[in-house]
Amino acid sequence: MSLTDIPPRPLESDERSNSDDAITSGSLAGAPMLGIFAGAVVIGALSWLPFGGVNWARWVIVTLLAYVIGTLIISRVVESPRQATDRFATAVMSSAFLLVMLPLVSVVWTVVERGANRFDWTFYSETMRGVIGEGGGGYHAIVGTLIVTSLTALFAIPFGLFTAIYLVEYANGSRFSKAVTALVDVMTGIPSIVAGLFAYALFVLIDGPGHRSGLAGAVALTLLMTPVVVRTSEEMLRLVPNELREASFALGVPRWRTITKVVLPTAIAGILTGIVLAVARVIGETAPLLVTVGITANLNKNPLSGRMATLPVFSYNSYKFPTLPPEASIDRAWTAALTLVLIVMVLFVTARILSSILKPKGLR
Template sequence: MSVTTRPTPPAEVRGVELTGKTLPRLAPLYSGLIAVAAALLLNVLTSVQGVAGTAVVAALLFVAIQSGWSFAVEGKRHAVDRLATTLIYATFVAAFAALVAILTVTVAKGVAALSPDFFTETMRNVSPRREGGGIAHALVGTLEQVLIAAAISVPVGIMTAVYLVEYGAGKRLSKSISFFVDVMTGIPSIIAGLFIYTFWVLTLGFERSGFAASLALTILMIPTVVRATEEMLRIVPNDLREASLALGIPKWKTILKIVIPTALGGIITGVMLAVARVAGETAPLLLTTFLSQNMNWNPFAGPQASLPTFVWDQIASGTNASLDRAWAGALVLILLVMILYLGARIVARFFAPKTS
């Protein structure tokens, strides 16, 4: 065997194949057009009927055509990739369609019964069959109940988070608090109502009232506030704590004047989101308050309405007029939540650390 001899290269050297065979860029569009055409044809010729049925058939045909075409031209891997892409788009469209449907239906039906009077009148002396009436009493109730709940849960929540982040690091107590805060997040809202009823009403003997409702909402709010605050405190750089301590500022003032203000934007955002959450809670209020058609400014005594229980009550009445009111109340509730959410966003942006 000669050293210099090398095996003769094959006659045709194949270059690296970069192009491969691919479907045209608009392949999904072509497949779609074919699928729709075929489905319409089937609609005319066979028993496939109705808009929904035709759409489903078209979608299935689209998947079949595109996958088959891709499998034939590009091979199995690309066919699977295209199928996955189609399904992922489809799930998103489904999810989004459902959620958009809720918003649009609520807006469309809610606007009908909405008028300036709706915000200023109560349901006093308005029979279910009659039109008119309003949510003034419910707005007052919701406002008071949510504010009281926030007034209790915000300090407790923030101080709990302060303990977890600033004092309890690595301690067993802090780990178990942290664990139960997480578990508390998952408590069904009706359980919060049950607990306050058994504790506040049955055991301590107070009456069902707006304040009892606030207590139930407090239980639902605390874990959210703790989590949001904890997360924000944790991202405050340790440098700042040390800088402050090294200036001879006591730890508690360091936390109060340096750490919490630095995290304030995030904390406010978290609190607003927590408020948005509980403002729409219905179940605990059904257990802890009596429904009311009248204005009651006093959360500590007597029946007090709220926006969610107003909607519940109007649905239960079941007349056309009351259902209109229910939709309008639902729309106001959604708007309230949206405003709180958008507000939270704006606050977050406003408080973002300034650098220039």
């Protein structure tokens, strides 16, 4: 910032003598760059003409390629080599960003388009009980997903939050707390299918081989959700200024009251946001539920015993093992996927809203 205080010194003589400089050569800033991009778009559009219909992916990819190469060549001719490299880098970075948008848009578009086929009331009110062929729905799977996810949240939120409180408020850098931090890292890296196998192995020891239940699924998901909750809560608790704690201690407030009345309320926005995002992460988990909860055509509201349908497994199963006619099953799979994506989006938006509503005033 202090750089701006120094008055700019005119350097004409030096600059004019330097041939490799933006001042002496032409400039592509502004309109010419837009022109290059427009040209690239046209080249991209020409690329799908020989094949007939519009091909969006080809259009975007060819456009970006033409833009990057065109920028490099034109800038090299009009401006200096250094400018050309710089413009080339800029073009590559922004093209990479647009390239990443391609799968995202394609995924969302495909899910909406195919999911719309069965996006009707029947899907949300009926189960697959006795359904062969068309009709039927994912009501049982939605209920199953809600039950399993709620149980997971019930286990993982206190588990994760108290661990974070221990790490931030009590640990004081002890060796035990360092071990816990390291193990939370290990937990973050557990593959979801391994979490499922663990829950299965655990319940097999209790209940015997072939065990399937919503509870086992919730245990598996808890293993995946807890480290996320610990991480985000820990981060948020560390952001609470120490002065607030000290002020509270100075008034003679015991530590646990300080935590519940001062520290947690200050950090609540970030913690809740983290929890909602953690729920969004586990609600789409398929693999652990596949091995612990299984799949069924019936509505099962009891998480303690028996197979239970869940949205991700229902979607996978309907696609992988379609009944006749296969289109009906595949449509159901896509609508289940669409429902899942909608739930995740709602959770995302909720997290955003929560963090803006609950953000304590004066803190940023």
